[in-house]
Amino acid sequence: MTLPPALGHAITAFIVLNALLVLVAYVTLLERKFAARMQSRIGPYYVGRPHGWLQPVADALKLMMKEDIIPAASDRWVYNLAPLVFLVPCLLIFATIPFAPELGVADLNIGVLFFLAVSSLEIVGLFMGGWGSNNKYALLSAMRAVNQIISYDLPFIFAALVPVLLAGSMQMSAIVTAQHGLWFVAYPVIGQLAFVAFLVATLAAENRVPFDILEAESELVAGFRVEYSGMKFALIQLGEYAHMLGTSFLGALLFLGGWLGPGPVWLGPFWFLLKAVLVFLVVTWVRWSFVRIRVDQILAISWKLLLPATLILLMATGFVVALRGPGGA
Amino acid sequence: MPDKQVVELGYGGNERLMMNMGPQHPSSHGVFRMILTLEGETVVGVDAVIGYLHRCHEKLGETLTYVQYPSIASKTDYVAAMTSELAYVSAVEKIAKFEVPRRAQYLRVIVAELQRIASHCLWLGTWCLDMGGALGGGATVFLYCIREREMVLDRFEELTGARLLYGFHQIGGTRYDLPPGWDKKVRETVDFIEARLDEYEAMLEENTFFRVRTRGVGVISRELAQAVGVSGPLIRGSGVGYDVRRAEPYSSYGDFNFEVPVETAGDCYARYRVRMVEFRQSIRIVRQALDGLPQGPISSRPGVKSVGQVRVPKGEGYARVEGARGEVGCYIVSDGGPKAYRMKWRGASFSNLAVLPHIVPGHKVADVVAIMGSVDPVFGEVDR
Numbered sequence: 243m244t245l246p247p248a249l250g251h252a253i254t255a256f257i258v259l260n261a262l263l264v265l266v267a268y269v270t271l272l273e274r275k276f277a278a279r280m281q282s283r284i285g286p287y288y289v290g291r292p293h294g295w296l297q298p299v300a301d302a303l304k305l306m307m308k309e310d311i312i313p314a315a316s317d318r319w320v321y322n323l324a325p326l327v328f329l330v331p332c333l334l335i336f337a338t339i340p341f342a343p344e345l346g347v348a349d350l351n352i353g354v355l356f357f358l359a360v361s362s363l364e365i366v367g368l369f370m371g372g373w374g375s376n377n378k379y380a381l382l383s384a385m386r387a388v389n390q391i392i393s394y395d396l397p398f399i400f401a402a403l404v405p406v407l408l409a410g411s412m413q414m415s416a417i418v419t420a421q422h423g424l425w426f427v428a429y430p431v432i433g434q435l436a437f438v439a440f441l442v443a444t445l446a447a448e449n450r451v452p453f454d455i456l457e458a459e460s461e462l463v464a465g466f467r468v469e470y471s472g473m474k475f476a477l478i479q480l481g482e483y484a485h486m487l488g489t490s491f492l493g494a495l496l497f498l499g500g501w502l503g504p505g506p507v508w509l510g511p512f513w514f515l516l517k518a519v520l521v522f523l524v525v526t527w528v529r530w531s532f533v534r535i536r537v538d539q540i541l542a543i544s545w546k547l548l549l550p551a552t553l554i555l556l557m558a559t560g561f562v563v564a565l566r567g568p569g570g571a
Numbered sequence: 572m573p574d575k576q577v578v579e580l581g582y583g584g585n586e587r588l589m590m591n592m593g594p595q596h597p598s599s600h601g602v603f604r605m606i607l608t609l610e611g612e613t614v615v616g617v618d619a620v621i622g623y624l625h626r627c628h629e630k631l632g633e634t635l636t637y638v639q640y641p642s643i644a645s646k647t648d649y650v651a652a653m654t655s656e657l658a659y660v661s662a663v664e665k666i667a668k669f670e671v672p673r674r675a676q677y678l679r680v681i682v683a684e685l686q687r688i689a690s691h692c693l694w695l696g697t698w699c700l701d702m703g704g705a706l707g708g709g710a711t712v713f714l715y716c717i718r719e720r721e722m723v724l725d726r727f728e729e730l731t732g733a734r735l736l737y738g739f740h741q742i743g744g745t746r747y748d749l750p751p752g753w754d755k756k757v758r759e760t761v762d763f764i765e766a767r768l769d770e771y772e773a774m775l776e777e778n779t780f781f782r783v784r785t786r787g788v789g790v791i792s793r794e795l796a797q798a799v800g801v802s803g804p805l806i807r808g809s810g811v812g813y814d815v816r817r818a819e820p821y822s823s824y825g826d827f828n829f830e831v832p833v834e835t836a837g838d839c840y841a842r843y844r845v846r847m848v849e850f851r852q853s854i855r856i857v858r859q860a861l862d863g864l865p866q867g868p869i870s871s872r873p874g875v876k877s878v879g880q881v882r883v884p885k886g887e888g889y890a891r892v893e894g895a896r897g898e899v900g901c902y903i904v905s906d907g908g909p910k911a912y913r914m915k916w917r918g919a920s921f922s923n924l925a926v927l928p929h930i931v932p933g934h935k936v937a938d939v940v941a942i943m944g945s946v947d948p949v950f951g952e953v954d955r
Contacts, residue, residue, distance in 0.1 A: 281714040282714065378590045451704055451706065452703075454706070460704055461936050532778065533709055533778070533780050534702060534704050534784075535783060536783075536784065539784075
């Protein structure tokens, strides 16, 4: 008996989604432990010995049991819908990521494009949340969010397009295959510059310190999610971490050779996860060591530095590919 | 379903937005309310509201006796409790012309300077917390600073049994002498902190983001600083080398070698630099005072037996000390009884805070918290 293809896809998507949720939960634990070590603390410890391995579960339970408060003056529809609109694109980005050859939901031939397009959709939910809350902090944060996402999506896309050009394909699995000889991060000059630009744009796209002006808890309290509580807050938080993890996977896939690594083929997913976590930890490391910069400075960095730089880099990559042909080595 | 409430968002003409910062706000450093008028992200007006932490300190000073009040005085500036105690007892001693033994004077200097270190630790931590966020690099600096502040507080705990409000000073001297081995521990503490200071500087000054957030932000000109009457690191960051310890040495400060750091830029970075140098100068003073600590009594007055024991002749006196935040003054009028007839605090934070409406407008919202943090107010001292 063979399953109809639609059902097969649905089952894969279900598995990936659930694995993802667990992974996201434990990524939060990883970040908390990592941050704690940086700050000479221990971090979560008592909920689930050793080292608080039950902490994410406890957090999720706590948030589920919290009272869900809807501000009287909020725009109810927009306010209630926003967490979902925010979460769905954040989870959808995993659809095109292959975790190993033939292991993924859908290895589209325009995988990278799909990822980039969907991941910038989160801004809609974010703005809805900021607007619907009818709170000045949230409104200001939503305005900042739009500014920032527009400014940083372009460098993010340009940086991500460099490996696409080098591989000569937008299909994620093809990009990995093209890195068999040489990971793109090791590609002379272009690879490193593109990786750095990608990381910086990632920080901004994920709203992490030093670019977390939308959350900016010392100015805007919690930004667009200041009015959210309980499960809605949990959804936003989940979406944020899922987005972060998705971007880390993308970084590992575009620059660090995806599932390529020593050992038998079945180790592939583990290599991939390891690399994604490494990218995630680099981002976390930056997050916990920098101070936030101002909104005008963020925009200046993007428009005056990052955008022209990535554009030039993309052009240079085009020349190189025209001369040498696509592919690593 | 109830009628939907309509909330006025406060858009005035010219697309202005009124936004409340505080009294309950993550970076209001206590309970301070700023009503900001925004045009987009730019602040065009600021209305500062104080008084949320008013506890009738000056009235308390008139109802409590000279024996009781020093431990209440520490509650004005609770981050640097030692200096407000010192200001109070100095004022009383001035009126009554009580002698203070040299050992007590040195002890006062040691605790005052340790207190400055502890207070600046908290300032650096919370300021970075304001700029870097509780979920970012700011929190890292904050926790490092708290770790160092804890060490100083441990020393104070060994000395007085208290960690925040000490009651160390009393009229005529100090209440406690050093426990055995304390000076060695203090030396270790300041050595440790001195080594950490280099780390902070490396972490912050070599960080471009920190520099762009602080340089040229919240500039207080020399004229403005003098006109408003700011003191402490604020006025020294604006190019005026004014320090009460140097201008009018009290409590044996004349015996020690130390520098008064002055920066001319007047921005947040200048104030940061001034405080970073003050850290080191305080450590220097602590070491000198420990080296030269004379033997002898710690108080010229008999031990406390009753609350009305200290009587001060008729008269009035004003004593000022250099607190961590600037000039802390205490003015007392005595009618000859066991209590002050009138008393008035000059809080350093209160005068420093008055500069905010002059320097905040024109900056972005994010700069408001950076400027607030660099002013380093403690609202116990502002509202009293």
